[in-house]
Amino acid sequence: MTPYIPDLLEYCRGPACDVYFQRAADTLSAEGLDPTVTMEYFADRAGVLCGMRDVLGVMSRALAGGDELWALEEGASIAAREVVMRVRAPYSRIGRLETAVLGMLASCSGWATAAREVVTAAAGRRVISFGARHVHPLVGPVMEYAAVVGGCAGCATPMGAELAGLAGPSGTMPHAMILVFGDTVRAARAFDEHMPDDVLRIVLADTFKDEAEESLRVAEAMGARLRGVRLDTPWERGRVTVELVKEVRARLDQAGHGHVGIFVSGGMDAERVRQFVAAGAPVDSFGVGMAIAAAPPIGFTADIKEVAGVSRTKRGRIPGLTEAPRLRRVLPAATGAGSPA
Amino acid sequence: MTPYIPDLLEYCRGPACDVYFQRAADTLSAEGLDPTVTMEYFADRAGVLCGMRDVLGVMSRALAGGDELWALEEGASIAAREVVMRVRAPYSRIGRLETAVLGMLASCSGWATAAREVVTAAAGRRVISFGARHVHPLVGPVMEYAAVVGGCAGCATPMGAELAGLAGPSGTMPHAMILVFGDTVRAARAFDEHMPDDVLRIVLADTFKDEAEESLRVAEAMGARLRGVRLDTPWERGRVTVELVKEVRARLDQAGHGHVGIFVSGGMDAERVRQFVAAGAPVDSFGVGMAIAAAPPIGFTADIKEVAGVSRTKRGRIPGLTEAPRLRRVLPAATGAGSPA
Amino acid sequence: MTPYIPDLLEYCRGPACDVYFQRAADTLSAEGLDPTVTMEYFADRAGVLCGMRDVLGVMSRALAGGDELWALEEGASIAAREVVMRVRAPYSRIGRLETAVLGMLASCSGWATAAREVVTAAAGRRVISFGARHVHPLVGPVMEYAAVVGGCAGCATPMGAELAGLAGPSGTMPHAMILVFGDTVRAARAFDEHMPDDVLRIVLADTFKDEAEESLRVAEAMGARLRGVRLDTPWERGRVTVELVKEVRARLDQAGHGHVGIFVSGGMDAERVRQFVAAGAPVDSFGVGMAIAAAPPIGFTADIKEVAGVSRTKRGRIPGLTEAPRLRRVLPAATGAGSPA
Amino acid sequence: MTPYIPDLLEYCRGPACDVYFQRAADTLSAEGLDPTVTMEYFADRAGVLCGMRDVLGVMSRALAGGDELWALEEGASIAAREVVMRVRAPYSRIGRLETAVLGMLASCSGWATAAREVVTAAAGRRVISFGARHVHPLVGPVMEYAAVVGGCAGCATPMGAELAGLAGPSGTMPHAMILVFGDTVRAARAFDEHMPDDVLRIVLADTFKDEAEESLRVAEAMGARLRGVRLDTPWERGRVTVELVKEVRARLDQAGHGHVGIFVSGGMDAERVRQFVAAGAPVDSFGVGMAIAAAPPIGFTADIKEVAGVSRTKRGRIPGLTEAPRLRRVLPAATGAGSPA
């Protein structure tokens, strides 16, 4: 998932690890202390679990024979404080991974959870993640992967699509291209001429003219080749409204372009998607950016619950294993899975 | 800043780029269109500008002689919709960088802005960024860099410290180490024995016993070698309160440990820091995690404002250059800087 | 003011009078009771006094020699419960006028007060009352008169303008005309060709195309003859926004049409006008409809305070004359005015 | 309905018409343009349709043979944005009527809708409209007509009663009459002596004494001839309360005056009526003024939807006829009514 890191395990327990875990490792090593501990991981609020795929990749390399690991599946719906992973191993093998493991789960689950909310609001209409531009490019594709885990039907970057196992990225055309051409119809025709056949002809219809007028001009010019128009009205013009979508749909239909779909983007979030759906706005797909990309991470915590086979934990937590019947055994990879006794 | 990416420029305009910019590039290239455009970048809300250091690194490689670039400085306070960067170049040289450039600014400025708010609330007390565990490890160190740009005095990962130009990462000791030892005083003594001298002796004092009692035990055991105690009371015990800090301070002082500082962490955000400061809680430093790490990105936008020397932009925006007297010329790197005529 | 009523006095004390005043008159007459009473009129909330002009017209005809009348002036700012008129006359001459007198003051003062609030919000920009369509045509012109008393610079109906003493009504052009023409520029040219010179050339620029585009087309076509454009964006397109006005202004200026003013209408009220002014939107005039026309009436009350020279009033009110130093004597029309001893 | 206007049609399209409709008419006429248009009228919120009776009167005179008109009935409950009238005619015959037609519907529907809410709240008890004094006398009777359309059982002015087709206006006696008499019982006896038999003997019982005491005095004095008492406690004494009504009822009953009804007025609105009904206050009728008279108008809009048989409308609206199955054909007055194809 992150091919540009030469050795992800080393990265996680070295440069990306909170230094106090290294200091703890050094202190314990100097004392010759390395008991087997049982550690449990849980989230502080409910959501969609994501990031576990990479966590298991790192963990598998870190653990050794005899160590045990149980986990929930990528994409699972989880409850607040539910145990999502449990490891039983000498502390030295897992201590320095805490920062990275929690971080992967935190960011990815935050994004997937937000995506799930939007997708649920869309009630069957397609939702495409368009938010790579709102997060650092180092995690843009990872965010898109999480959005797809949360239910999005597509995403915008090539690496995001690859991580998510999609056939390819989704995209229409940027305002910039139309501005360079100076006319939407001219831009649309050139796009149609030069793009391979598997690229959908969806034309952005709000750059220079009112959306309804531009949609009709484009539909007139491209005829049956036009797959859809994208409405992305800027907030200075009041953003896309339910009424605009209805009017564009009506005008397209009245002019015989019933085959042309409507793609809506621009400041869409779960609440606005819900309003569009409730009002019966004839939207074919929604493009969603900030509402997923800016989702706050979900806080994850790792707790030692046993040391050398004895229940022990810090103040505020209950010692011993937490009941967690949904956990499935990952390591050792045996035929008979199950939660620990 | 991101040494593990072999070629950041290629990464930004390839796998991490929204596909529609690639399609626009292909269409325009097929049409032989490549006018010089002027593009402006601005944020949708006020904050602290961050990420510009890397943006300029990428841009410098992408642009050619004759192209022009103006920008504000890393760490600048910016207003909503203020122009933070302006580029004048053939569109083919900058079009595919839009996703990455906006993303760098979005994430980093979001983190730096949140850090600034906490640091301002702390009114002179040190704030250390402890939130790497709350974001994906690919950006954990980047987040810490941004937190330092926003005013934090330290951060927790080695790479974060390196990016931020600090002497080294900051950290005390994790609950896990104390749990393995089974006693805070024993853990503290081992830590003291094995750590190099430049590691501050700050002992976490809430794992097994009430914080006041544990703080006194540790102070008694370590005497003058103890630099501070860290209070990180879990929410199940009501988190760290102003009153707890005052009591620990009073008990330490009454027992002759006036030299021992108090470090507070656990769910601290700007509002809680403000309350601690207002109530006169004798805190020496604050450790802040989620409040910075989970900061929402700041939305950045790139707008074409001129094409081939003529004012042009999309509906909703005002064509032509925006007044931006604070911009400084970056390229061509001339002696006489200034904003464009 | 209401020339279509053959005899306004008779109308007020006959068909438009609450029947119980007629019954009271009949009963008192049968008993031969007709003492001189002093009646005071006041409003239940602060505002702009309006309707007094017509009230005095009716009163002057109803009263006889020896009767006395004091009043405040049309357009005066009044306090809650301030006495705005005082009459001393035999009860038979004023009893049946109560319904009409209170009604004139109630409606007109409500409208004038709302107009004053909008005009104050506009901080010097012109406000035109456009709300005749929101009230019954019998009072449409009266409402416009009151709006002018409240500070509006113009109104839309001929009779309203006449009542208000304006040179003539104000108006641009309706969407309907442009729809019949089928093109805004064609409609504008025809309008310019056929209208007398004293009609301002203000063209409605939102019927078919985006306002910015249409404004430029019209300005291009009409050149120096164009006085202004009216923006009346429907709510389905997000109403007129501050940003739209700024953009249209900038585009007009950039194209050399700095002489073309901007007239804004559509759902404007005091709050929105205040926001436009605060945001520095370059508006020349505001057209305001519902915010004035739908203003609730101000409740007025008439109280008998003396009967046959003796203080008397109903429970809840204080008998005797209320202190009212601002009242001016109207009848008998003497040189020495003043409030009653 | 408005007999004092010599020619209502001329009034509506002349002095009471927004001047821009006249200018549009002149421009179109000069251009020789007069296509048949289809215009639809709708409200911006739900309510009770009122004013249509007069609108149809004006329209019938304005239209000519071959023109078509469909409408909903006076008093119909309408939904937001439902089409309440549709006209197909040359534009010149209807254009200048827009101000007046919308205004009639706006004011009357606003009043009728408010009346409906109060009447619904009264749950079977009679509601009398007493608010003529709160609106300009030119529309006082019209307001009362609308209140009756909304469900009121009576109104106070002779012209209002005539417009509404009632046997006569309703009314008790004003405070002024009692003040002139100086005693409620004396006033009541005189009223009883001189009024025709068909005037209900309802005596206002709060002018000089506590309502309960006065009610008993009047009941004692008038015996079986007393039909009811009216309680109109001023706000300075806390207005009429549920408890007051219950006490007066109990005291009347205990003294053998069970036949005397209780009429409540003074600041009653739907909410207060609802509270009285919920609390079981033994009220026979409610007199309601401001709550109906000050109702805001309902905004009505007229949209051209077809020009010369072709769908056309302004931006923001959907061209072509709106589905409106409840419309009934009015003109041409044929046997087979129905909505247009």
Next chain:
Amino acid sequence: MTPYIPDLLEYCRGPACDVYFQRAADTLSAEGLDPTVTMEYFADRAGVLCGMRDVLGVMSRALAGGDELWALEEGASIAAREVVMRVRAPYSRIGRLETAVLGMLASCSGWATAAREVVTAAAGRRVISFGARHVHPLVGPVMEYAAVVGGCAGCATPMGAELAGLAGPSGTMPHAMILVFGDTVRAARAFDEHMPDDVLRIVLADTFKDEAEESLRVAEAMGARLRGVRLDTPWERGRVTVELVKEVRARLDQAGHGHVGIFVSGGMDAERVRQFVAAGAPVDSFGVGMAIAAAPPIGFTADIKEVAGVSRTKRGRIPGLTEAPRLRRVLPAATGAGSPA
């Protein structure tokens, strides 16, 4: 109930009586006026009736043969304005008791009502009234009696327990005792050694150490003799939380001390008790102080409804007897009880 008052009847109608009742008595006596009156007593809001036991004691002494008294029972749930007592007697025998009778009912019913709310919230768990320290000691035991009437299972003072008919007061141990000992375990052992067997061994476990640690130390030290631990965490440490109770329960159970109950106190009110119960916190009993002791009194009123057999009352009240079918005859103490005709 108040044995320290030599003659409660004299106290109530003398030093504790509002002086105007004495003046009324003197005036009436001087006039030789002493009609039989019927007086009714009612509360201004719903609640639990308490104080009636003492009221009846005083009334029984004040009344004479032939006088009549009806009342509801101590502890009855009453509605707002429901008659809770009715007396028919010469006014001289009851007039001066009004202050005291109303006061007994007011305070006691306020406390009982608050207790009932907490007890209902506790859903079966025991509630002990611990609030004597929050009210004047003259009424501390009375408050506790009322709390038991409201449903509390115990109270803290000897006199309170006696008034309430309990076997004895409830109590654990104060912080002060543990502070004098300097160690909780030492204090607990001494307590166990010296207390009679019928005193429950419930040890306060939060004085010096974290509650979980202290609870385990005490349980270890006292073994089967320990009945429970009391958690009373001060607000400076975040008060007792649901999570703390769960952790202490788990740690006690894991160490084999399942027989040790958990008693929770410190700022508990109905809302917090409800939250503990809803969250499944394993609490055995709650100690409640302020939430009951600080309950506002319930306002009681006494109204004369008949004088000398004739209905009479003051303005605002309905003369004559109120329907009150739940009243039971108290005096004359006959076999056939019932409400008065």
Next chain:
Amino acid sequence: MTPYIPDLLEYCRGPACDVYFQRAADTLSAEGLDPTVTMEYFADRAGVLCGMRDVLGVMSRALAGGDELWALEEGASIAAREVVMRVRAPYSRIGRLETAVLGMLASCSGWATAAREVVTAAAGRRVISFGARHVHPLVGPVMEYAAVVGGCAGCATPMGAELAGLAGPSGTMPHAMILVFGDTVRAARAFDEHMPDDVLRIVLADTFKDEAEESLRVAEAMGARLRGVRLDTPWERGRVTVELVKEVRARLDQAGHGHVGIFVSGGMDAERVRQFVAAGAPVDSFGVGMAIAAAPPIGFTADIKEVAGVSRTKRGRIPGLTEAPRLRRVLPAATGAGSPA
């Protein structure tokens, strides 16, 4: 202050003492433990300190030579958590007094604080405490004492007046007396005839008739002997309003009764008093009941801060003496007072 308790000290440390203090005393005694402790008392919120007079009385009897006691004065304004009393004595002499001492301060300070708020709101007008009927008669006089400490000018019971050191209790006449007479004027005349001269002639003027009418009747009947009227309008008639007071004042003045004062009662609290004062209502005195009597107690706490000369306290509190410069030495009663070193 509580003469009916034969031995207040024994009462406080016996029947009215929380049993666990007795058990602590027995345990410590059995162990032979009786160190000198320093105990501090403080309130949890700001207010007016009251009850200290009795507390010092009890304490003085409980302490012995050599014991020390510092305190603030009765009636002092205190801050939240300010030390109001400090005692240094063997624990056995003060332990069992904790319940009573805290309870005296809690109730009395609650009442005095509420009284202070009302008195402040009254801005110089007299406030009389009329609330004895709202609290148990055992504390009715104590509540009145506290109200006077808080600033009230008078109270209603003889014992309350005695405790507060007033010349005598205040009172007008009850509704009951007027009801027995059947007429307010008749009652007023009898009252005037039989009462001693030092009883103010203030007549309750709302029993049978409207307050304004009744006030005039009484003033007419009693002439110069009338000192004032009391308005106590029941809530069923809307309570006393500002307007009622103004009207009664005006009518009294117009009839030449300017010497008659107005006394207002009935549901008055600080907020309503503030409104009356702000509105300029001509009130001479306010009678206040529930607003003072139902004031919640102020929570007081007693903390051991030293044991045998060594700082010691419970978790959550700071050991050692709290800075308290306002404390004054009470015992030993020396010439040189001061706070302890």
